[in-house]
Amino acid sequence: MSDALGPVNTGSLIREPEGMVASDCARGVHLSPPLSLYIRFVGLMRRRKVFHTCPLRTDPTNDGGTGLDYVLGFEQIDSTNVADVGGKGAHLGELSRIDGIRVPDGFCVTTDAFQRVVAKVPSIDAQLDLLSGVKPDDRAAIRTLSADIRRAVEGVALPDDLVAAISESLARFGEQASYAVRSSATAEDLPTASFAGQQDSYLNIVGLAAILLHVRRCWASLFTERAVTYRCRNGFDHRKVRMAVVVQRMVFPDAAGILFTADPVTSNRKITTVEAGWGLGDALVSGLVTGDVYTVRDDQVVTRAVATKPRFVQASPGGGTQDVPIEPQRQTQPALTDAQVVRLVQLGRRIEAHFGRPQDIEWCLVGDDFHIVQSRPITTLFPIPMTDDQDNHVYISVGHQQMMTDAMKPLGLSLWQLTTPRPMHEAGGRLFVDVAPVLATSAGRTRLLGTFGNADPLVRDALQTVLDRGFVRSLPDEGSGPASAGPASAGDAPAPIETDPAIVTQLIERSQASVATLRREIQGLSGPALLDFILADIAELKRILFDPRSSQVIMAGMGAAWWLNDHLEAWLGEKNAADALTQSVPHNVTSEMGLTLLDVADTIRPHADVVAFLRRVVDEGREGDGFLDELAGLPGGREVRDAIRGYLDDYGMRCAGEIDITRTRWSEQPATLVPTILGNIKNFEPGAGKRRFEQGRQESQRKEQELLTRLRALPDGEQKAEETKRMIDRVRAFAGYREYPKYGMVSRYFVYKQALLREADRLVKSGVLREKEDIYFLRLEELREVVRTNDVDAELIRERREAFRSYEALTPPRVLTSDGEAITGQYRRDDAPPGALAGLPVSAGTVEGRARVVMDMAQADLETGDILVTAYTDPSWTPLFVAAAGLVTEVGGLMTHGAVIAREYGLPAVVGVEQATRLIRDGQRIRVHGTDGYVEILG
DSSP states (O other): OOOOOGGGGGSOOOEETTEEEEOSSSOOOBOOSOHHHHHHHHHHHHHHTOSOOSOSOOOTTOOOSOGGGGEEEGGGOOGGGHHHHHHHHHHHHHHTTSTTOOOOOEEEEOHHHHHHHHTTSTTHHHHHHHHHTSOTTOHHHHHHHHHHHHHHHHHOOOOHHHHHHHHHHHHHHOTTSEEEEEEEETTSSOSSOOOTTSSOEEEEEESHHHHHHHHHHHHHGGGSHHHHHHHHHHTOOGGGOOEEEEEEEOOOOSEEEEEESSOTTTOOTTOEEEEEEEBBTHHHHHTSSOOEEEEEETTEEEEEEOOOOOEEEEEOTTSSEEEEEOOHHHHTSOSSOHHHHHHHHHHHHHHHHHHTSOEEEEEEEETTEEEEEEEEEBTTSOOOOOOSSOOOOEEEEHHHHHTOOSOOOHHHHHHHHHHOSSOOEEETTEEEEEOHHHHTSHHHHHHHHHHHHHHOHHHHHHHHHHHHTTOSOOOOSTTOOOGGGSOOOGGGOOOOOOOOHHHHHHHHHHHHHHHHHHHHHHTTOOHHHHHHHHHHHHHHHHHHHTOHHHHHHHHHHHHHHHHHHHHHHHHHOOTTHHHHHTTTOTTOHHHHHHHHHHHHHHHHTTOHHHHHHHHHHHHTTOOSSHHHHHHTTSTTHHHHHHHHHHHHHHHTTOOTTTTSTTSOOTTTOGGGGHHHHHHHHHHOOTTHHHHHHHHHHHHHHHHHHHHHHHHHTSTTHHHHHHHHHHHHHHHHHHGGGGGHHHHHHHHHHHHHHHHHHHHHHHHHHTTSOSSGGGGGGSOHHHHHHHHHHTOOOHHHHHHHHHHHHHHHTOOOOSEEETTOOEEOOOOOOOOSOTTOEEOEEEEOOEEEEEEEEOSOGGGOOOOTTOEEEESOOOGGGHHHHTTOSEEEESSOOTTSHHHHHHHHHTOOEEEOOTTHHHHSOTTOEEEEETTTTEEEEOO
């Protein structure tokens, strides 16, 4: 088993004279008690003046209270004591309170002791100041500074009263007994960061002197290079993380290991996994041996894999541990019987019920008795949407369909849910649609699988897997759930519409007029009137967004494209013919956005001083829009400023993840666009935008004439050509409009956001909110109540900030069941060469070039001929497409925005390539097969 344990995961055991750096038996990734409980006890501790929010700059002349304040027995500890004893200590205290759970005796040296002692370390304040200024990637500086702090902490003298308190506790449990001395930090096992393996633990420590030494070593391990780097990267203040130390009686087990009360691979909450090996559990964690693995469902062992275990870790007579060989006949024997496995799982379920969430549990078996030495919630499990029933549910990720898989803040979630006509469920800061009612009927299954067969084969395959397992109970078609429970599909197609380009023009003008009215009417509104106005205006947003005429146009364009692809492949063997025919269609606001930025580059290109200034803006990491005003003082600067602001007037409401109203827009951070503008100046000649559009239009016309000529040579060729011509006219008239409704929606969102931030500013000035962005962690209806009452639940906002931070680290599944299982679909195909990365073909053609793996548009540095590789693209990425030769994404479907724009620009594109950003290295040469849907890595 592997994890992020620092030195121990190399497979070597790191010994010290009095003990060995251990791994707390077997660590996964984990967190502390439920977040809401954590937030409540933080407030309680502050009122009790136990939870210190002050930094590590305490008065060294103040010795605090007596030594009795510095040691707590497990029986004195529960989940409200995280501030006193850290996450690990609090969990052990809770475990010791559960009936039927055996926990080895012990005590905790509290964070007050740590704070008191470390405050006496010479120059600690200056050293922490230096450490706080170091960047996470400056390994040399971190190594030097952290080593200095560790040496100082290890060398500090302990106060007599603390020594006496530890000595008294040892006397209770046996002064000459063996103990595990384990670090327990206050920022350990939290929902936002596990800190697994970042601090040290020591096993088989005997005697007061050795215990005191290893207490200091645990404190010092708060400043190991790996721990400091981890805190830097996760945004934790070095001064606000304190260390307690767990001192626990050792048990010397026959077997030990890990129990996950939910499957750590699939996240299925009904599957329990047990890993077991001989002796202490460190052999498993260090990689010294592979353990036996059992899976259990409904108190039945459903799978077992008994490993060969040639070695195990045991206590050394002189202290510490050692690994020794196992006699051959025992190496292949199971460490546990099936009955023991089931009994262990039952104990695990009892612990899970106590903590209220799935657990990662460390256990030891002595004789026939199980001892629990640690339990922590599992942070890697994606949350399950809340329901009030016990039915089976099947959830499809909305984010994968919207090309926005990042976590969303509560304000963004609530506005999106108010916008969409379909019921959506929240989990992990994402939205899901429950399609179980649709899958329950034969008609619904056929429609849904057909939809995703075209749009996202991975979702289709995952849904088929769910159906094959019998997870969804079948219902008769009559009287079944509404068809609207699933995504839109061709089966929902509205009535036909005539091929009239004027319809698109009218729809766009109507949307523009509606947004203009909104801007005019919202001016001057504040307080409850503003929130009432926005909530009422959402009805107008939905009226425009879901206008039946708009849906007719979109479906007509999609239907024409599907018709062309199907018929031209059948008649001419031409794959994905519609891709070439939809280049440079009119009224595509997203593709126009990318080409217009080329025009902005044309305005800037002649002015060398402006170009140099914009390069400095990028190099200095400038933020905000202040640099635009500075342009006015440069030759040509006013013209450039006006060109950029004109672009922002049209497209400044866009940004990455734009369906979340809380995301920073280009108008709020114009510097985001500067790297792309500079790339356009470098990579293109003047007039490239207009030339690019005209070239696409001519290529489409050339392809049209070629296809019609070939069709006329076939039997019934005139009729086939006539039908095809009608569909080509139809797709070119309507395909561009596909992008406009979202543009209109995002335009409206930005008007709402600007007004809400003005209101938030008022709330900050009146002392209701601490900062404007607090409103992002309130749902729109909650914000309305805050504005009405001028009162806010600050604890709720803090809780949601912490929850959002934990959600950011999660990867949402495409399909999730109510058992918590993330179903991963597969591409069922054999037409790709060995080693190729399979995906969904969305824009025809083949291209070879340098892969540029880009995760942040602002950091992109594409040159002509590069292939853009990223997790997902939404319309905000379109300006990069003009420089790219091809596109590869991890997320996407046939009609998602990246696919639509790739076709319009004529870029070969493959989407839905699992782990593309990990499997393809930046700078590698790759070949994208946009017609057949796979990517080859050439070297």
